[in-house]
Amino acid sequence: MKITDVEAIYLRLPEIDALRCDGTQDTLLIRIHTDAGITGIGEVDSSPEVAKAIIEASASHLISNGLKNIIIGEDPFDREKLWNNMFHGSSYYGRQGAAIHAISGIDMALWDIVGKTAERTTAQMLGGVYRNRVKAYASLVMPETIKDACLLAEKFMDMGYKAIKFGWGPFGADDYFDVEAVKAIRSVIGERTELMIDIGQRWDAKHAIKMARRFEEYGVHWIEEPLAPDDLEGYAMLSAATDIHIAAGENESGRKAFERLIKEGRVDIIQPDLGRCGGLTEGKKIADLAYAEHKMIVPHAFKTGILVAASTHFAASISNGFLMEYTVSDSPLARTLVQNPVLFKDGYVHLPDRPGLGIEIDPDAEARFRV
Secondary structure, eight states: OOEEEEEEEEEEOSSOOTTSOOGGGEEEEEEEEETTSOEEEEEEOSOHHHHHHHHHOOOOBTTBOOHHHHHTTSOTTOHHHHHHHHHHHTTTTOSSTHHHHHHHHHHHHHHHHHHHHHTSBHHHHTTOOSOSEEEEEEEEEOOSSHHHHHHHHHHHHHTTOSEEEEESTTTTSOHHHHHHHHHHHHHHHOSSSEEEEEOOSOOOHHHHHHHHHHHGGGTEEEEEOOSOTTOHHHHHHHHHHOSSEEEEOTTOOSHHHHHHHHHTSOOSEEOOBTTTSSHHHHHHHHHHHHHHTTOEEOOBOOSOHHHHHHHHHHHHTSTTBOEEEEEOOOOHHHHHSBSSOOEEETTEEEOOOSSBTOOOBOHHHHHHHBO
């Protein structure tokens, strides 16, 4: 079997709010074709136009090439070899960031092809299934008012969620608002529902320590990305100073960045995004790094049903996976691109039993949002 073509398809809502931290407004769909007629699907969580250019770029020289050029004609089963070839072939302009993001979507699609060819699920091909369902938390952008947040919390508790996260929006700008919001949301969801808060990188370490101590009263399960991604010393200070778990990692790409986050930042919950971190191939290595340091993995997945499916297979196939993000955005791109999304029921996403990622793209949705 040989790879015959790689499509990088930019999908976008008609109108985008650039001031809103919402990755469900656009995406880069990856479709890899083979001479056996088997097609793989992946997704890149990055700036879609930047990642598309990286994939489609013409060759410049040995270590500055477009990713498509590197893998055309290759065997999709050679996933490790292809990952390394893409990494080294883009090292002149890559090694982290957008180049790794672009590799991620291609790698995801390769794993889809391998599963479809073997007639096994991606989770099985990744090494085995530890669990057939994964607890999922409702992931929401924090609205402007506490009243609206409470209404949303009530809505998703009624839908069966056992964990919920609010993030970005007004969080992190006003201490009084933050504490009152956490207090009010906790009163709605009860004591047994896990509550997570994403601050969106707005604090420094000392301020985060102060606020974490105030949040402890309300049983916050984790505080996510309160600091700048590179403030590893601050993360280590914060983790040592509070009983609340500290979560981070969605902004990292490549295992070396995660090794620093784990060993120097000492965060408790590691959050690789499979559309950014290097795909499933690199994701497994990151999970192994976390396992060696007794850290849990919760994949970040605020995109479309493609990333949700890949994250479900990933979380099901690692020993230190126990929870995953499930975006409840009402974006039509997030809700309609995949015509057979991963099943959510009674607080859990259920592992698809179809080969590969087990999903299909709705052609009408693809055509509607294609740029």
